[in-house]
Amino acid sequence: MPEMKNIAIVGAGITGITTAYSLLERGFEVTVFDKNRYAAMETSFANGGQLSASNAEVWNRWATVIKGIKWMFEPGAPLLVNPKPSWHKYSWMAEFMAHIPGYRKNTVETVRMAITARQHLMRHAEKENFGFECEERGILHVYDKKSEFEHAGRVNRLLSEGGLERREVTPQEIREIEPALKRDFYAGYYTLSDFTGDIHAYTRGLSKACERRGAKFHYGTTVKYLKKKDNGILLNWRDDDNDFFEGQFDGVVICAGVRSRELAAQVGDRINIYPVKGYSITVNLDDEASQQAAPWVSLLDDEAKIVTSRLGKTKFRLAGTAEFNGYNLDIRNDRIQPLIKWCEKLFPEVSTEYSVPWAGLRPMMPNMLPRVGGGKHRGVFYNTGHGHLGWTLSAATAELLAEEVDRARGSNV
Ligand SMILES: Cc1cc2nc3c(=O)[nH]c(=O)nc-3n(C[C@H](O)[C@H](O)[C@H](O)COP(=O)(O)OP(=O)(O)OC[C@H]3O[C@@H](n4cnc5c(N)ncnc54)[C@H](O)[C@@H]3O)c2cc1C
Structure with a gap:
């Protein structure tokens, strides 16, 4: 040979x-x-921008399945399933459920890979001398509900088994970490070692x-x-x-x-692989007031399933939602609106006048x-x-x- x-x-x-x-x-x-x-x-064009070992939890849990079924009947919910019969979609979902017993092991394996990835990613960019709007300010998970926060505590044990340090933070600490956040959350988790950047750049x-x-x-x-x-x-x-x-x-x-x-x-x-569609908006921060009001620390709102990244002074990226709708790449207004509304609710002084919508297909394996x-x-x-x-x-x-x-x-x- x-x-x-x-x-x-x-x-x-x-x-x-x-x-x-x-x-x-x-x-x-x-x-x-x-x-x-x-x-x-x-x-790899306009995703959420997060390099997030802290988001390594795999989704294969009965709670996800139950939540998913509930969300199917709620307009604007983070998950949308086109009920039209498709062997690919339903066989993938069956396989997804068959992997529920692997939840713990696969979460720990993912967090380990994510930690290893950081050093290679940074080494390549340094060696080849290019920028990608990298912000090393950590990722802040925020929770509105006690039950979600308690689940995050259980996930934290798996993340730490994989070698990740993520600390619990109070509402006051949340505001100190990201002063642009004016409203109160129930509590949060902060991962200082996570970071963000522009995947396309x-x-x-x-x-x-x-x-x-x-x-x-x-x-x-x-x-x-x-x-x-x-x-x-x-x-x-x-x-x-x-x-x-x-x-x-x-x-x-x-x-x-x-x-x-x-x-x-x-x-x-x-x-x-099933194509799990997601959306993002890139808010152009054209005026001084919007630049001041937009956060620099990357956020993950666990309930809304929305992530954010600051891509330099003039761009604020928000991404989220999961849609099971085949290879369709249409940008639906009813999926973009929740991202715009979330931005306006949390950061009312950020102008969303120039927001660029985008849709992409996550190549998702059942496990x-x-x-x-x-x-x-x-x-x-x-x-x-x-x-x-x-x-x-x-x-x-x-x-x-x-x-x-x-x-x-x-x-x-
Ligand atoms: C809304 C959203 C938010 C996300 N946020 C994050 C995040 O914050 N952090 C994170 O880690 N990940 C995130 N992701 C996931 C991440 O963006 C994807 O996992 C990643 O971009 C997939 O990269 P890829 O190279 O596998 O696929 P792609 O970037 O799609 O590349 C595949 C390439 O193959 C080419 N191709 C396919 N078939 C052929 C062919 N027959 N001949 C020639 N070329 C072909 C395509 O043109 C394409 O360029 C997000 C995804 C979405 C949709």
């Missing part, structure tokens, strides 16, 4: 670009394909570094199919002019977000853990399915994946 050194990556979102970088650092030749003209144009910055390090990029190029070969993988792709091309690689890493499932099926692997590693066929690898935590976890999973590819380099497995 020839040595594996020429690797194709499908997808130039955060997972594809961090994978490219980790492989380049180990001396592989890397070629990246993406159907868009630039990196980070799909789910980061992914683009790192993609430029990959180019400088010799990676080839095929943008505006859709990978149509993958074919297993005895000595590698054949890729067939179509460019923007509708011309078809073929090329053979020693290996391929599928980082195609919500489209990973269909590519995996072509090479005999089952990667059951909420990313799929990292080799497939059935030699040379096929996955780094995908990071769900609601792709920004938080990618720098760690890229390293894990690159180590695995490195181990397979000269072997016959």
Whole structure:
């Protein structure tokens, strides 16, 4: 078997670009394909911005299922399920419930990965000298209800088992940590070591570094199919002019977000990713009063399921909601309004006049853990399915994946 050194990556979102970088650092030749003209144009475009080990709790709990059913009948609730029958959706949900026994283990594993990711993410940005509106001011979870806060206390035990320090804070401490918050909450938790940044700026910055390090990029190029070969993988792709091309690689890493499932099926692997839609608004802080009134510390309102990040002086990002509605990317006003209203309620002096709405599809696995590693066929690898935590976890999973590819380099497995 020839040595594996020429690797194709499908997808130039955060997972594809961090994978490219980790492989380049180990001396592989890397070629990246993406159907868009630039990196980070799909789910890695305008997410919540949080690098949040403190949000590592997986959702596989009966309480989530019960809450989800209740929310289905409440307009504007954080969860929306299109009831139209779909085998993909309902089989995914059944699998989600089958993973409830893994709740504790998977939460601890996620928090460990999130902590590991921080050092790699920062190292890459420092080494390659690019900025991404990083704010190292921690993440503040706020709770209105005693019951939610008590649950957070139980989650805290799992987070600390995974190595995370998150401290309980009183309403007064909440106001001291983030003076822009004027109203009282029941209580909160503060994680000083968590931080935020612009995922799009980061992914683009790192993609430029990959180019400088010799990676080839095929943008505006859709990978149509993958074919297993005895000595590698054949890729067939179509460019923007509708011309078809073929090329053979020693290996391929599928980082195609919500489209990973269909590519995996072509090479005999089952990667059951469901597209869980979410929305964000980016509030342009154009005037001095709005800039003063918007928070700098990242917030997570556990009941509303809304996260916030300050992206420099002039941008305030709010994100949330989960929608089970297939691959549909329409921006629905009734899902955007709760984000605007939440901002206006908590920060009345922030002008929401210029708010840019966005929708993205979280590539979610039923057990909420990313799929990292080799497939059935030699040379096929996955780094995908990071769900609601792709920004938080990618720098760690890229390293894990690159180590695995490195181990397979000269072997016959
Ligand atoms: C509203 C919202 C808020 C979020 N907030 C946070 C947060 O605060 N913190 C956090 O950690 N995570 C957050 N996430 C999750 C995070 O954004 C995602 O997990 C992450 O962006 C997924 O990255 P990816 O590389 O897997 O997918 P993508 O960024 O979607 O990249 C996949 C790429 O593959 C390409 N592609 C697919 N198929 C093909 C093909 N056949 N040929 C060529 N190219 C192809 C696509 O064009 C795309 O560019 C949030 C997500 C949403 C929706």
